[in-house]
Amino acid sequence: MVYRKGMFEQRRRAMLFPNLSNDNTTLQNRTTLEALYALRRIFQQPLMSAMQKHNLLLRRRIDRYKAALEVFQNATLLLEADPLHPDNFIEPTPDNRLQVIPQVKYLGILVDAGRHYFPIPWLERLIQYLYRLRFNMIHFRLTDDQSFNLQLKSYPQLTLPSPSENTTYTPEQLRHLVRFARRYNITMFPEVNLPGHAGAWSGIPGMVLHCPEFACRLGYGIPLNVNYTGLHQVVKAVLAEVIEVFDNPPFLHLGGDEVHKSHGCFEELGLEPFHYDHFEHQLDKILEEIGYPPEQVIRWEVTGPNASTPHYRAGGIQQNWYYLPGEVLNHSHSRTYFNSWRLYMDANDHDGAAQIFAHTVNNFQQHLDGTDHIPDAIIPAAFELDMDFWRQRNVAARLLAVALGTAHLNITNAQFGQGETAFQFYDDACIDLNLHPVICDLQGFNAVPNEIYKTNWKGVWQQWINGTCDRMQAIDAQSSSNNWLPV
Numbered sequence: 001m002v003y004r005k006g007m008f009e010q011r012r013r014a015m016l017f018p019n020l021s022n023d024n025t026t027l028q029n030r031t032t033l034e035a036l037y038a039l040r041r042i043f044q045q046p047l048m049s050a051m052q053k054h055n056l057l058l059r060r061r062i063d064r065y066k067a068a069l070e071v072f073q074n075a076t077l078l079l080e081a082d083p084l085h086p087d088n089f090i091e092p093t094p095d096n097r098l099q100v101i102p103q104v105k106y107l108g109i110l111v112d113a114g115r116h117y118f119p120i121p122w123l124e125r126l127i128q129y130l131y132r133l134r135f136n137m138i139h140f141r142l143t144d145d146q147s148f149n150l151q152l153k154s155y156p157q158l159t160l161p162s163p164s165e166n167t168t169y170t171p172e173q174l175r176h177l178v179r180f181a182r183r184y185n186i187t188m189f190p191e192v193n194l195p196g197h198a199g200a201w202s203g204i205p206g207m208v209l210h211c212p213e214f215a216c217r218l219g220y221g222i223p224l225n226v227n228y229t230g231l232h233q234v235v236k237a238v239l240a241e242v243i244e245v246f247d248n249p250p251f252l253h254l255g256g257d258e259v260h261k262s263h264g265c266f267e268e269l270g271l272e273p274f275h276y277d278h279f280e281h282q283l284d285k286i287l288e289e290i291g292y293p294p295e296q297v298i299r300w301e302v303t304g305p306n307a308s309t310p311h312y313r314a315g316g317i318q319q320n321w322y323y324l325p326g327e328v329l330n331h332s333h334s335r336t337y338f339n340s341w342r343l344y345m346d347a348n349d350h351d352g353a354a355q356i357f358a359h360t361v362n363n364f365q366q367h368l369d370g371t372d373h374i375p376d377a378i379i380p381a382a383f384e385l386d387m388d389f390w391r392q393r394n395v396a397a398r399l400l401a402v403a404l405g406t407a408h409l410n411i412t413n414a415q416f417g418q419g420e421t422a423f424q425f426y427d428d429a430c431i432d433l434n435l436h437p438v439i440c441d442l443q444g445f446n447a448v449p450n451e452i453y454k455t456n457w458k459g460v461w462q463q464w465i466n467g468t469c470d471r472m473q474a475i476d477a478q479s480s481s482n483n484w485l486p487v
Contacts, residue, residue, distance in 0.1 A: 061423065061443060065352075068441035069449070078447055081436035083396040084125050084387075090434055092128045092184070098400070098429060100407035101134065104364075106187070106377035107406055108137030109399060110340065114144035114193060114200070115464070116386040117165035120173055124180055129396060131184040132433060133403045138181060139253065139379050141191040142242065145199030145220040146464045150174065150245065154237040157203040163467030164386065164460050171245045178247050189298075190246050192239065193255030195224035195279055196262060202471050204234060211265035215472035219465030221261035222472075226279040232286065240290045253298040254283065254315060260304030283314035298338060321381070324363065325373030336376055339363040343380035343402060345395045346457075353401040353444030357422035360405025378406055389457070394447040397435065401426055401444045 072078045080088055090096065109130065111118065118126075127138070142149050147162040151170050161168045181188045194201070199215070199222035201207040206228045215222060225231070243252060259276065266273045287294050295316030302313070303322045318325070319338040342348065342359040351359070363378055380402050382395050390396065404425045411421065423443060430440035439447075446453065 064441045065443055065445055068438045069445075069447070071438050072442075072447050077438070078391055081439050082391045083129055083435055083439065084122060084390070086121070086125070088436060089125050089129075090132070092132045096433065097132050098134050098403055098407075099432060100404065100429075102378075102403055102406035103409050104375065104378050104406045106137045106338070106379075107135045107403060108139050108187075108377055108379040109135060110139040110141060110379055110381035110383065112141050112144075112381075112383050112385060113147075113149045113169070114141035114191070114197075115146045115162055115164075115384055117147075117149060117162060117167040117169070118387060120177060122387055123177055126396075127177075127181045127184055127186055130186060130399070133399055135399070135403065136186050137377060137379065138186060138188045139191060139381075140188050141193070141253075143191070143193045143200040143255075144197050145222050145468055148200035148203070150242065152238065152241060154241045155204065155234060158201060158238065160200050160203060160471075163463045171241075174245050175247065178245075178249075187250060188246060189249040189251040189253060190242050191253035191255060191298075192242055194235070195226055195255075195274070195276055196221065196257060196259035197255060198222055198224035199468050199471070201234075202475060204230070205475060207231070207234065209262075209265050209269060209271075210472065210475050211268040212469065212472040212475075214262075214265040214268050216465070216469035218264070219461065219468040221258070221265065222468070223259065223262035223265055223274065224279075226274050226276060226282075231279075232282055235283075236286045236289060239286060239292070243290065243292060251296050251298055251317070252292060253319070255300060256313065256315075257300030257303060257321075277312055280312050280314045287314065295336075317376075319379070320375075325375070337373055338377035338379055339375040340379045340381045343378070345380060345382045345393050345398060346384045346389070349446070349450045351398075351444070352423075352442075353398070353404075353426035354420075354422040356398055356401035356444055357405040357408075357425070360402050361409055361411065364409050378402065384457070384460075386460070389453070392446065392448045392453045392456070394439070394442055394445065397430070397439050397442065398444050400429055400433070400435075404429060 072081075079085055082088060083090075109126075111123070111126070130136075130138070146160075146164075147168075148158050148160040149162070149168050151159045151168055153171070159168055178188050197220065198208050199220065201224060202222070207225060207230075208222050209225050211222070239252070243249065259274075263273055284294060287297060293316075294314060297315035298317040298319050299313055299315040301318050301320045301322060317336045317338060319340060321340040321344065324339070324341050325337045341363055343356070343363075348356070348359075360378060363375055380399065382390060382393075385393060385395065401422070404422070408425065426444060427440065
């Protein structure tokens with residue numbers, strides 16, 4: 001690949017070392033980057049064999065990443081290089097957008113507001129940045145075990161801030177955000193998670209099963225009590241309010257994954273796990289009563305043992321994350337698919353731009369049952385990640401690789417080679433978008449070593465476990481016990 005060396009490297013030096021001094025940290029960074037420039041100058045030599053060229057390209061990219069990773073040990077630079085940081089933010093215009101066009105109806109990102117609070121200004125910058133990358137959708141999770149991140153009027157006792165931020169959204173804040181996103185042709189739709197990952201519903205006694213030992217051990221997987229007599233009334237009111245706040249969104253996500261994770265809770269109570277068929281039919285009835293079309297309702301694909309798998313599920317769209325559509329029979333009657341397969345930004349520890357590019361393309365392949373299951377949406381997921389974790393995992397830059405993958409669906413394996421073609425696409429686009437030079441040098445890989453991220457992540461998870469444990473212990477077990485039995 002031919003780099004635009006002069007302008008790009010001059011900008012890189014100026015941004016990295018605006019006030020070059022002789023302190024050890026700056027000199028160390030300068031030495032590392034100068035070595036990087038030298039590697040770039042020698043990467044193409046005449047009469048090289050294909051294998052020699054590949055090995056040299058590989059070494060060059062490894063050295064680029066190592067150099068960028070070393071620079072990011074400076075926490076200040078990590079913050080300032082972030083495309084979503086206010087001091088480094090680029091206002092969007094029609095002329096500074098990604099030049100290629102995604103070949104998918106919806107290209108989105110999952111924002112985990114069910115575990116974290118994201119300030120409105122940060123979300124506005126994210127929307128504008130997504131516009132530059134030609135994304136047109138935000139999957140906004142409102143609930144998980146840790147948080148119910150909306151100040152509800154219907155049942156204010158359900159409003160629950162995440163223990164890691166202790167802040168929640170007002171209806172007007174989210175209405176504003178939906179309008180703001182629409183200005184950039186971006187659709188926002190909410191997710192309200194049930195019947196699994198339902199600890200956030202604990203504000204109403206009896207709405208979730210009361211299993212404090214399980215909650216204090218894991219901090220997640222709390223099941224909705226589908227036998228609670230007031231369930232229909234509560235869920236109906238909450239969903240109607242959420243739909244109104246999001247201005248009657250074109251999609252409504254009702255979760256539905258990993259209900260098998262709650263088996264320890266049932267064991268603690270000496271109960272058999274729910275089968276949920278009756279609950280799924282209840283959801284259909286609720287959707288009918290509030291006037292929301294079931295074909296616009298998204299559910300996560302079913303995973304886990306058959307004991308927790310319903311034979312019928314409400315909703316008309318399946319969102320796949322564990323399998324690709326068609327790989328297994330997982331009780332889906334859906335013919336519309338949203339895919340997040342292998343695009344979990346909290347879990348792809350060793351993926352760079354080429355791997356993310358390839359995963360995106362592979363979401364569109366023919367599958368094991370011999371049919372094509374072409375997704376209507378590609379939605380990479382930033383589960384469990386707050387703003388700092390977005391920086392550590394380099395999520396904003398990785399989204400560029402996803403956008404490029406959706407724009408080059410017809411690329412062949414021969415063209416893809418050893419991933420260098422995807423890296424070339426990524427390098428060119430990163431420069432065109434005027435992202436920070438060291439962000440480009442990370443090539444879609446993490447901005448901090450995985451060990452550091454995992455240590456930080458475990459600290460936040462412990463806060464969540466403590467918060468869930470405190471809530472379970474505060475519930476009046478006596479007032480809940482009468483609601484555990486079948487009605």
